[in-house]
Amino acid sequence: MTTQPSDVEIAQAHPLKPITEIAATAGIPDAALIPYGTTKAKVDITALQDVEPAEGKIVLVTGVSPTPAGEGKSTVLIGLADAFSQLGERTVVALREPSQGPVMGIKGGAAGGGYSQIVPMEDINLHFTGDFHAISAATNTLASIIDNHIHQGNDLNIDPRKVTWQRCIDVNDRALRNVVTGLGGPTHGVPAETGFTITAASEIMAILCLATSLKDLKKRLGDITIGFTYDGEPVTARQLQAEGALTALMRDALNPNLVQTLGGTPAFVHGGPFANIAHGCNTLLATQTAQKFGDVVLTEAGFGADLGGEKFMDIKSRFGGLDVAGAVVVATIRSQKYNGGQAREDLTTENLEALKAGVINLERHVENIRKFGVKPVVALNLFWSDTQAERDFMREWAEGFGVALAECSVWSDGGAGALDLAQTVRDNFVKGESKQLYDPAAGIEASIETIAHELYRASSVEYGPKAKKDLQYIKDNGWEEFPVVISKTQYSFSDDPTALGAPMGHTLHVRELLPRTGAGFIVALTGDVMTMPGLPKEPAANRIDVTQDGTISGLF
Template sequence: MKTDIEIARAATKLPIARIAERLGIGSEEILPYGHDKAKISRDFIDGLRHRPEGKLVLVTAINPTPAGEGKTTTTVGLGDALNRIGQRATVCIREASLGPNFGMKGGAAGGGHAQVIPMEDMNLHFTGDFHAITSAHNLLAAMIDNHVHWGNALDIDPRRITWRRVMDMNDRALRDLVLGLGGTANGVPRESGFDITVASEVMAILCLADDLADLQDRLGRIIVAQTRAGQPVTARDLQADGAMTVLLRDALQPNLVQTLENNPALVHGGPFANIAHGCNSVLATRTALRLSDFVVTEAGFGADLGAEKFLGIKCRKAGLSPAAVVLVATVRALKMNGGVARADLGSENVTAVRAGAANLTRHIRNLQGYGLPVVVAINHFATDTAAEIAAVQDAAEAEGVRAILCRHWAKGGAGAEDLAREVLRLSAQPSDFRPLYPDEMPLWEKIETICTRIYGAARVEAPPAVRARLDAWQADYGHLPVCMAKTPYSFSADPTLHGAPTGFTIPVREVRLAAGAGFVVAICGDIMTMPGLPREPAANRIGLDSHGRIEGLF
């Protein structure tokens, strides 16, 4: 069996100008990065603002397991399938972070015969967007310390500097640091640390900004510290917003690539859904909607995190409304949710599938609670049996939803045509999309609403200092949505609780204000905004062969 990278290398790629032509983009409106990827120019995007928009399809999934679900693979397969049945469809996904590529999760370009290419470039440095975000973020960090060093005219309290540094790699040793040691020439000693780039507020801002002016305005609103009198200090106060925007100028332009079947794909932005808002950029999504009949996009991790943030943050901020939702599940993952060990997944176990389907059922009900039509995509594995597949279909049917067997990993778009036809049928229905909570709901109640209605928690707890901070923000920022940072592996904050647990408590240990992005982050349980590498990182297996080609990647 060929690996993903071997399948990607064997693909016949079209020049990126040909892909642009399919979207009505002239060669003068793209900025090529080699022959197979390009950025779409700002002027072209600005000229689309009055065009009508196509229909938006969200692809999400059950809670992830080591068995794999294939959300990105399904997103790409569905996009190819819609094109096969006569629709003009564009795929919109996120860029890959180097952290999971060299850690444990793998790449973010799909898999098998449902991939976006060039796969190696996409999973490594791509067009440099993440490096630009990292540089802009760290420029602000350097300017904070520099301001304090040279007299501190803003009277910043070094103990109340909240802006940490970032890098696009998993490195647990950088989570907590003491800066400024070595004497007065090296600055003022203080505690700080690093987050991963995908958790940066700059990443979130880039993915929510409408244009360069909006980007700079949002960057200027970033709160980085407090004065000794307790007043907020912003990036604009430090006069950092202009230089940060310069670094992000090209990164704001969406990246155009293609699927294995030579259909267009926009790949732009990459916040994680477990520690950030988990969606590709609004600019890429809006651009694709104005150029296509259908746009198929994904939200990170399971629907409890990715879909909730897509609907509660991205759609709320951008005025988007999905026409349909695809919920991806695999027989293998449902068996794990039903208590089967990974080593035993190859054996038929209908009882475990039925038990694990409780996870699927809760996600279906959550999505239906938004007023959205749902279809389940069963991402097929060779070890799946007819009885196991029927058990998944029965569980979905009990909720009034079809579960369609999809073979896009093996067959590309041809293996997802039934799913595409169901999406077409569902999206023809009138939309009744409604948000989970209103803007005017207090911040703490928004956190409780997500935890109880989406996760199924019995209680939400937070230290008095966290509640006090939310109360202090309520007057000026109470209208903002909430971005939950939580383990993706369970509805609860305990990654070992699979299925659909009940009676648990969600512990909120910290809250952060992302005033520029426009949301409040609630950090729950043991979740880390700087992940660590596993015992055997994927980097151990990645290298170059004798011909200089990359091997071991995904």
């Protein structure tokens, strides 16, 4: 009996092309390439100012509500990109960088899987080019500047009890959610209650992902609100004269990272915010750069279409003026059976009743994508346990629901397993019709309620005591017309992770509103979602090792 190779073993066995060759394939000029070794590089955005954009058609890859069985959204995107390349389309990928939190935790990385991966896989899933380290360094530098300013006389009259800026670290560490700093006496600073955010959910991560130039990056960093004075006035990083140092730390991180798929398709992997607690999209610069060199640009948004998909359209597309030509909703038969009530351990067993009951989750995501003026295609990612009867049901369902569906087998077949999907997506392109769901000018409450009613099908929105105070702060400071990023469980359309399928008539509970004035949006924390995850009982880190010759094993 042969043992199936792991993702990392498949990646390690694949001969990589020199990154200079990948850049040449894309048409990226040599002067713009900053190699990091031989298989990855950064692309200097300042060297591309005179490059005429190809205005590549953007295809957004999103998915159904994630389940413990996994749906393979990134894997499908990468295979689909290679399929477009095989069909003769000049194709470029734009993906997020993996966070060390999920890599060492439970979810895994974001480099795809099987024969549908971006490589070098180990580099991408671990330190890569140091972007996450730069974000952490900048975040923590600002925290130290704040503490030092208060310690050294506090000329800005900052209230230590109202400092909202937190440090960050790119690991899942529940012990850092709530901490006290400044202990040990007067020479060690002013004691304060604070906490850590995971780097992927930090504001500087969001700023990196929305900045359009070095000048814009510096402005956004200066616009960060770090807390309030004793008189209730907001204090910015610019008032602390911190934006120059932060920009210096972030300068190189601003340039997109270039790698390749197993099929040799150029891939920009840049920025990595989570979609359940942040805005869930790779950098705007990476997507815009990909548009300069590709006729088709494949990009993703984290988790389901209710989270990452919505934020891609309402945040990223709004800020960047992007037109989305097509959308793919990745689903599996297993995910729909899980939403129909089948236990995780039984998902490999045929169950048409559970499939029929659970397909309402997919229906809701398809309906939601249509509200953005895009024509979605369902990518049915096949697994070995899917039966012919279940596959027949899904085809019949799609025909009856009026949505195009194409099966794919990218994990085992790479791009060849997504040729039908690529053709189907190409047949469903639209131009100039994508739009946002709400107008931020109507105010933060109206924005939240529109998302809650239109996408989550909630009947009401309830603001907790802290959220009500935050709402008044937001209005008093003129931030009420910022767009909103809703932080919500990824497992349900509601803020209750156990409410599977397509719940309706529930209440969305908003417990806190966080102004992100540098990023330019308001974060609404709902339910019990946290900005610092914890590790599971058996973290993935326990299986990772390095052989004596330096080969990493057990990564995935």
